Amino acid sequence: MAHEKYTIVDIARITGVSPMTVSRAINRPELVSDKTRDEILRVVRQKGFVLNNAARMLVSDRSRVVAVIIPRINNPANADVFQGLSDGLEEHGLSLLLGMDKAQPDIEEKLIMDVLGWRPAAIVLTGLDHSETARMALRNANCPIVELADIDGEAIDISIGLSHRTASHALTRELLDKGYRKTAYLYFDAPQNRRITERLGGYRDALKEAGIKRETIISVSDLSVSAARAGARQIMALKSRPRLVFCSNDLLAISASQEFKRAGLRVPEDIAVAGFEDIELASAVHPALTTVRTNLYGSGMFAADAIVKRLDGRRARRRIDMGYEIVWREST
């Protein structure tokens, strides 16, 4: 029972009205008489008719689609942001087109160009770094552009996030103030990801300010549990073991802790661990972790709000600092 393809003309013929009346019955029902409207909508439902978005969009030259480009969705932080965006946008009848660039600027550029073909109502990106071509295309897109996650730099239009350098600096500083002197930094040096670099930068700045010269910085090969464990072993093999290990995110922190414990060290008594991101599971599984929390879901919501405001012709803030909170879980 292959489906017949109905158009608005078909529905018009069946109900004995003009296509325009069908269009009105669907889009602005209050402009059509009760009787006619009921009959039209009955047929629409019965036939399972849905207006063709391509045609509507062609006429209006603006879709109800928001394009979102993030590195990858199977990363709890990104997923939270996206969920917030979706929740904030759905009630306004906006759909989400999602592209994943794996944090590669060339892929990002391609996705942006592709997405522009949909004449999106808004575009949401991750971070402030984009290729020159991409920036130009975005500026010409003539729709709200939101850059998420980072606010340390110049936004094209709207930026929402936190200063990773500031947060990392504050975390380091507070822990140094607690008396830790010998520390190490464990991170995955994702190429092109400025936020990672900024976190490291904040750490190093704080060290310098505290008059600490020696830096121990260990980078791992990728962002996985096993890579983190290998990093932890590298740290334990150091001639002089640090008392505190800063990790550039919670996955690294949790995995490294586990490895320390496995080797018989007590966490945090023998070796303390600090993370970044405060993913939900961290609190369940690693009560000894001190980490930086920011409101990820909230930043998605704020982005949605800014977009909706703009589409309504209202003004929206150009830069939203979501701030951060240091979550102390040392003592458990």
Place this chain on the structure above:
Amino acid sequence: MAHEKYTIVDIARITGVSPMTVSRAINRPELVSDKTRDEILRVVRQKGFVLNNAARMLVSDRSRVVAVIIPRINNPANADVFQGLSDGLEEHGLSLLLGMDKAQPDIEEKLIMDVLGWRPAAIVLTGLDHSETARMALRNANCPIVELADIDGEAIDISIGLSHRTASHALTRELLDKGYRKTAYLYFDAPQNRRITERLGGYRDALKEAGIKRETIISVSDLSVSAARAGARQIMALKSRPRLVFCSNDLLAISASQEFKRAGLRVPEDIAVAGFEDIELASAVHPALTTVRTNLYGSGMFAADAIVKRLDGRRARRRIDMGYEIVWREST
């Protein structure tokens, strides 16, 4: 510097050719002479021109968009599947429209109807349960329909996943065979989620087969760390404590374990815990967990493959059992 809106006609005029030649230069460059093509593409790039998808789609009545509807993306399992889908689809120039239904059939139905307006190239859903209206609309959509996660039931078109009942049954049975007799089941009874029910069903079947009459089934109020901990406390308060607790997923399992440890119990010596899903972090943080692993990313990939095959006019399997693997981590 608001952007002028170029159409294919503008580009044609600028380069002194017909619109059709511009179209060809972009879509089928091999049909255009080198000289003309180079000049056209130069102008296209210079002006940042991108073909209007609405118009292309209107002509062909088929978009290059795959619509995906899942409960929520901030759930590692769903995110993995989606990532697999995206990775499998991107190289074929298919974009992803993502809607989230929070596992509510009425929202799902609305999203399906909305999405149909895009005349999607394919539709991907979660689970096999949908409203009658939704099923009808999907059957009429005249494109591949993939139902993910579950294969215990009748698919509209293509189903890819595993039998949650079978997997849960096997897990329970193997653990019972190891000698555990006193067990409990801890779960969040998500309304409308048949997969949860099937997992519980598999557990109960295995108990019955083993001649065990008494069931201890604890349900928690939501899927969170704190709810799981409360559940764990309920279990510890039982007059006769179980030796093994089955949890309907790993988040519950990890959180409950943590609570057991906090109360001074040794896991798994005093109380063993089994989960379901094998999320990556579980292995990092809870080496004592026995759980069921299925290839989530792979099922996204398979879905992508099936869709691409169909769009190519080739045949695709209608039912793919991804199977499962019991991951033993008892002894650590």
Place this chain on the structure above:
DNA sequence: ATGAAAGCGCTAACAG
């Protein structure tokens, strides 16, 4: 409250 005409930007099909 309803209808008719025009056209959005593009490509399929056919010429040349």
Place this chain on the structure above:
DNA sequence: CTGTTAGCGCTTTCAT
């Protein structure tokens, strides 16, 4: 290799 014609399905605008 390039151009012409027609029309995809809908909404905007202007009648009635």
